[in-house]
Amino acid sequence: MHTRRARAPKPGGSHYPHAVNDERPARGGRRDEDPTARAHAELDLARAALAEGDLAHAAGHVAGAIAAAPGLPEVHELLAALSARAGDEGALELFPVEQPAFIGTVVARAHLQGRHDPIGGLRMLAQATQFNCSQPWADVSWVRHLEPRRLDPNELARLFVAVMSSLGDPAEARVAKANEVYLDLARRATAAHPGSALLHGAAAGLARRFTALAPAALADAVRWGAHGHRLRPDKLTSVWYAYALKADGRLDAALQVMRQAWQAEPGEVDLCADMANWLAEAGRADEALDLLDTAMRTEPDYDCAVHTAARLRFERDGDVAHLVGLVDFMREHPLTSHEHTDLAGACRGRPWLAMVGGPAESVINLLHQIERDRRAHLEGTATVSALEVPSALAVVRRELPGLRLSIEGGPPPEMVGPQRPDGRVLWRYDGMLARPAVPPPSARALQLLGGLVWPFWPDPVAAYDQALPLGQLGAEELLSLLVHPPAGTDPKLPDGAWERASQVYACLGLLHCEELRAGAEPGDTGRSRELLTAIAFGVEDWTTEAALFALVVAAWLDPGCREEVRGVVGRRFLDAMQQSRDRVVTIRESLGELALITPQMVPEVSALAREVLSRREEQRAGPPDQTGEPARRRRWFGRR
Structure with missing residues (x-):
């Protein structure tokens, strides 16, 4: 998903020249103490330096105080005193803006510069707002009392564009409160420059961000947007006005404005992407896709339309081919107009696609x-009706060391041995007890993996990229991590989540493994896929799922291996289906989920996977309760 913003004329390099940071430690106190206390400590040091005539050190402490508490009156009183001692030019020299610039220095200089060059000072304050929008950098007397009539309305419009981009749409209440001074300036500026279309449009774009703080701001946004559009109905004013109308709940009116803008400028296909997103949000996906198809007939490679269309088509029919096609497009078109989140948006909340x-x-x-705090001391016995996969049993034995677990029945031959003769054996059974068939990993490997693992990721390609550092480990060490995953430390995660995620990242690490890729062509994961396939057909386990997921990711990234991966994933799922006729195969449904996200999967296999997963959802719903509603079972990721 993406958010389009109307683009004002780009500011030149002299307008926003500095990279801002807040890495300078506060010299008057610890960074973890109360910001006001830290500011006062800095001010005490500044006063002492000022009394000794050391203006440079005083300026440094004033900058530290501004960074900690920009709205503290004493900060501005001392800044004024310092300026009086140094003179206007001398005071500016005390706050040099270097690369990268300390934010306190930038804001202090902005206040000094604003006395004689208001636009220059406002530009610097806008930089601070872009860096950290939660602080009231601009909420000072000189900005509140600024007379907009003597300022260039186009410069004010650029200022509002720079500020609005960082606030959120709409801004959170605390962010809106910290930056309300800009809304106040917009109200005075529009009144002072009634003939500036660009200013009114930009003010409309800014105002709609403030609805959490000032509901009347939305009416201002619509009024200013309409006025700017009447003055000059070009693309910029149309977009700002249409977004204000949409925020006001008037979608069809907003669409009409956008369509008129597109008719006037048919080459501006990004307008279609905006309208398509709005329609999709309103549940009008067919209209949205019709618009996108029209846009792509004009410009087939327009990234906004391609990304949005792929997401909408996937959300409509669930066919992963749309997302894989989007990944192909992204690989073939690395330069885009802006960053997109459609792939992550389509994957969000879906097993294996995003978690x-x-x-x-x-x-x-x-x-x-x-309960977790009872587990270490719990003693007793429990009986399981049939053997379950070794990784799951290992988690239980580690978490419940005092539990005596008995397993009924005998060990199924196809469960305690590899699925194929060439399957990689990571677990060896002694009766019903499985033990790791590989030695424990090194402390270095555990530390490297532990720093990367998390059971959620934006999309499969992002998970692959995240696993890149694991490529420095050897193949055997990555295999060790599969059966000796580190224990999770986050109590909010469901049981098994951390271990399963660790196994996933270890398998993704095999795709990056420098040892396996040595001598191969760049991007060739053939030896890695061979080992992952051997794991998939080894002893039935969570490692089976992790290996298949890594193969699926390889197929997303490399069209040349899709036929091979389709065969491996499809065959392993069908084997699980066959075995489930005689016993419970706990990983069967998960293998079905993996089959459905495998590129170019055989349609019959996909249909079987959907049928299996549909039956699982029916079972989860359970019989109706006393109200007649299905009794829902707990989802894995959810509230306890």
Whole structure:
């Protein structure tokens, strides 16, 4: 998903020249103490330096005080005193803006410069707002009492564009409160320059951000947007006006304004992407896609339209081909107009596309019912009706060391041995007890993996990129991580989430493994895929799912291996289906989910996977309760 913003004329390099940071430690106190206290400590040091005539050190402490508490009156009193001692030019020299610039220095200089060059001072304050919009950098007397009539309205419009881009749409209440001074300036500026279309449009774009603080700001946005559009109905004023109308709940009126702008400038296909997003949000996906198809007939490679269309088509029919096609487009078109989030938006909340799939083992459900602070001291016995995968049992045995777990029945031959003769054996069974078949990993490997793992990711390609540092580990060490995953430390994660995510990242690490890719062509993951396939057909386990996921990711990235991966994932899922006729295969549904996100999967296999998952959802719903509604079972990622 993406958000289009109307583009004002780009400011020149002299307008916003400095990279801002807040890395200079406060010299008058610790960074973790109360900001006001820290500011007062800085001011005490500044006063002492000023009394000794050391203006440079005084200026440094004033900058530190401004960074800590920009609205503190004493800060501005001391800044004024310092300016009086140094003179106008001398005071500016005390706050040199270097690269990168300390934010306190930038803001102090902005206040000094604003006395004689208001636009220059406002530009610097806008930089501070862009860097950290939660602080009231501009809420000072000279800005509040600024007379807009003597300022260039186009410069004010550029200022509002620079500020609005960082506030959020709409801004959070605390952000809106910190920056309300800009809204106040917009009200005075529009009154002072009634003939400036650009200023009124930009003011409309700014005002609609402030609805959480001032509901009347939305009426201002619509009024200013309409006035700017009447004065000069070009693309910029049309977009600002249309966005204000949409924020006011008048979608059809907003669409009409946008369509008129597009008719006037048919080459501006980004207007179609905006309208398509609005229509999709309103549940009018067919209209949205019609618009995008029209746009892409004009400009087939327009990235906004391609990204939006892929997301909408996937949300409509669930066919992963749309997302894989988008990944192909992104690889073939690395230069885009702006950053997009459509791929992540389409994947969000979906198993394997944006998070590790949930476990289905009964032992994990048992573990989930026991409070974490009771587990280390809990003693007793529990019986499982059938053997479950070794990774799940390993998690339970680590979490419940005092539990005696008995497993009924005998060990299924196809479960305690590899699925194929060439399958990689990571677990060896002694009766019903599985032990790791590989040694533990090094402390370095555990530390490297632990710094990367998280059970959520934006999309499969992002997960692959995140795993890049693991490529420096050898293949055997990555295999060790699969059966000796580090224990999770976040109590908010469901049981097994951390371990399963660790296994996923270890397998993604195999795709990056420098040892396996040595001597191969750049991008060739053939040896890595061979090892992942061997793991997938090894002993039935969570590692099976992790290996298949890594293969799926390889297929997303490399069209040349899609036929191979389709065969591996499809065959392993069908094997699980066959075995589930005689016993419970806890990873079966997860393998079905993986089949559905595999590029170019055989349609019959996809249909079977959908049928299996549909039956699972029906079972989860359960029988109706006393109200007649289905009794929902707990989802893996959810409230406990």
